[in-house]
Amino acid sequence: MVGEAKSSNEFAPALIGGEWLFVPARGGPVINPASSQLIGHHAMVGDGEIHAAVDHAVRGFRYWRGVAASERSQVLLKAASLLLERQNEIARTLSREQGKPLAEAMGEVARSADVTQWYGQEARRIYGRLLPVADQAVRLAVEKEPIGPVAAFTPWNFPLSQSAKKVAAALAAGCSVILKGSEEAPFCCVQFVQAFIDAGVPAGVIQLLFGEPARISQILVPHPAVRKVSFTGSVPVGRMLAAVAGQHLKYATMELGGHAPALIFADAPLEEAVRSLVSGKYRNAGQVCVSPTRLLVESQVFPDFLRRFSELAAAVRVGDAFDPVSDMGPLVHERRLHVMQELVSDAVQKGAKLVTGGKRIDRAGFFFEPTVLANVPLDARIMNEEPFGPIAIVNPFANEEEAVAEANRLPYGLASYVYTVSAARTRRLCSALEAGMVSVNGQPIGLPEAPFGGVKDSGFGREGGIEGLDEYLVTKFVAERAW
Structure with a gap:
């Protein structure tokens, strides 16, 4: 062997x-x-x-x-x-x-x-x-x-x-x-x-x-x-x-690929939603096709969610795979570091707010900081290209119709995420979202007995x-x- x-x-x-x-x-x-x-x-x-x-x-x-x-x-x-x-x-x-x-x-x-x-x-x-x-x-x-x-x-x-x-x-x-x-x-x-x-x-x-x-x-x-x-x-x-x-x-x-939206409604328990999404976003340094990337948050809880999510993201411990305290490792290639930096710079230049992270970590290896961008305009590259890295987008929405429109805007359709306690809203969204898989309130989707795959591109x-x-x-x- x-x-x-x-x-x-x-x-x-x-x-x-x-x-x-x-x-x-x-x-x-x-x-x-x-x-x-x-x-x-x-x-x-x-x-x-x-x-x-x-x-x-x-x-x-x-x-x-x-x-x-x-x-x-x-x-x-x-x-x-x-x-x-x-x-x-x-x-x-x-x-x-x-x-x-x-x-x-x-x-x-x-x-x-x-x-x-x-x-x-x-x-x-x-x-x-x-x-x-x-x-x-x-x-x-x-x-x-x-x-x-x-x-x-x-x-x-x-x-x-x-x-x-x-x-x-x-x-x-x-x-x-x-x-x-x-x-x-x-x-x-x-x-x-x-x-x-x-x-x-x-x-x-x-x-x-x-x-x-x-x-x-x-x-x-x-x-x-x-x-x-x-x-x-x-x-x-x-x-x-x-x-x-x-x-x-x-x-x-x-x-x-994917560019997974996560729809977070005001009735969802924010602490549980934040923990679930931070874990999902920065797993494998964001190099996951179903990684939640566009976090769409109902406007009345947007400031509180952004604060909590950014604090927890900044606390993610980045380091070597064999360090027992490491929560996140490096990107797989040095060229991925350049892509991350380009996406962040483009978003900020077009009006996004860099809340935390945004740059390469000054050490050997291909490490990038867990990053949060807020209020990112639709013409930013990262709103349209799969980042495949540790960058989260947090944007507000006014109502369910607006959230669904943004979730379905891109040609991707792999995974979508919903956080709400409303059974009626869950049923509507599971039908309305254009995705091969929908996870509600952090339920896993990659199970051996369940089909895994997408629609559209x-x-x-x-x-x-x-x-x-x-x-x-x-x-x-x-x-x-x-x-």
């Missing part, structure tokens, strides 16, 4: 046909974002190796689709168990290369195991149905079959849990998977895949690739043997991949729940007459 990186000489290999590919001469750097120091290198696969991965996935699919559902279930349940057994080791690797506090990394490993376990259980419940007939010599059946080899592209912000949603669902359905792991967090991806191998996933059923993302996608997405594409990432990249998949009539799941298709399993199945109608 490839373990936790311990020196700059370590190498995260690709996995092709059951063999780990160690080619240090063709490696990309892996940087610790908390120190900006080199951790090691990841594999850089070439065209031949990408094509070889597809060939192995085709052979792996032919075998795996014929494995009994009960056996696939046991393999996935074993993988979930191994992820939990190795939780501390994997979490430490994740924190070192991605930067999130160790407690958050531990939680991500646990969620990955939970997702894998859930799909391991659900693998036994892939049902078709028989249709009623008048002629007893006729059998009409609807069957569910695995779609085929899958190309799965996972992001750096949640490299484990996003991999689990794709890999576990695909394997449960009987598909083989080519996982394009995160080059920013490759070592934890290696450990994740190793758990599945050790659980009994046969050679060729799962491949792991690292390299130039554009080149890997250029080969995998249009490849005739790849029958399904699952991508989590930015809207611009998702548009390109969806276009290519559409040209080749490929099934696709696109879980893309935030993508299509779902991960999680039985809907997530259906994404890897095709429906076949069989009409049979007995002679």
Whole structure:
């Protein structure tokens, strides 16, 4: 097993046909974002190796689709168990290369195991149905079959849990998977895949690739043997991949960006709402697609909310992932620091008030202050572009109609949040908000048994729940007459 990186000489290999590919001469750097120091290198696969991965996935699919559902279930349940057994080791690797506090990394490993376990259980419940007939010599059946080899592209912000949603669902359905792991967090991806191998996933059923993302996608997405594409990432990249998949009539799941509004009404308990939103906003340094970003507050409680939220945001402790007092870690890239600064400067220049934060922290690594902007005008970039960082916008609204109009103004539609004690208002808003998911009063939305995904520019298709399993199945109608 490839373990936790311990020196700059370590190498995260690709996995092709059951063999780990160690080619240090063709490696990309892996940087610790908390120190900006080199951790090691990841594999850089070439065209031949990408094509070889597809060939192995085709052979792996032919075998795996014929494995009994009960056996696939046991393999996935074993993988979930191994992820939990190795939780501390994997979490430490994740924190070192991605930067999130160790407690958050531990939680991500646990969620990955939970997702894998859930799909391991659900693998036994892939049902078709028989249709009623008048002629007893006729059998009409609807069957569910695995779609085929899958190309799965996972992001750096949640490299484990996003991999689990794709890999576990695909394997449960009987598909083989080519996982394009995160080059920013490759070592934890290696450990994740190793758990599945050790659980009994046969050679060729799962491949792991690292390299130039554009080149890997250029080969995998249009490849005739790849029958399904699952991508989590930015809207611009998702548009390109969806276009290519559409040209080749490929099934696709696109879980893309967001710019989540949170509607806070005067009747909501402010202290509870503030704590919930600060926790959600600055989790993973705001590098979360469902992060609440536009906090829309009813005008009569706006000053009180802004004061409380800003005080709690300023108290968020920023530091190294392995410091037990750290609430928030660094951004993943130095270039993200420049983006944050540009967004803050643009907003202030256009009339927004910088309440707290707003600049890079003067220390090694890619740390940015938890930031709050208030009364941000609509023409500011941050009101229209997903910041994907630790910046919260707090703006007032006069009435429910105005709040809904602003919430739905952008082309994004991933998650929306509502804080109110009114059951009638909750029902109205859950219907009116244009989002794939709505959380009321801080209830979680990323559950293994629940569908996760968006509408509009935030993508299509779902991960999680039985809907997530259906994404890897095709429906076949069989009409049979007995002679």
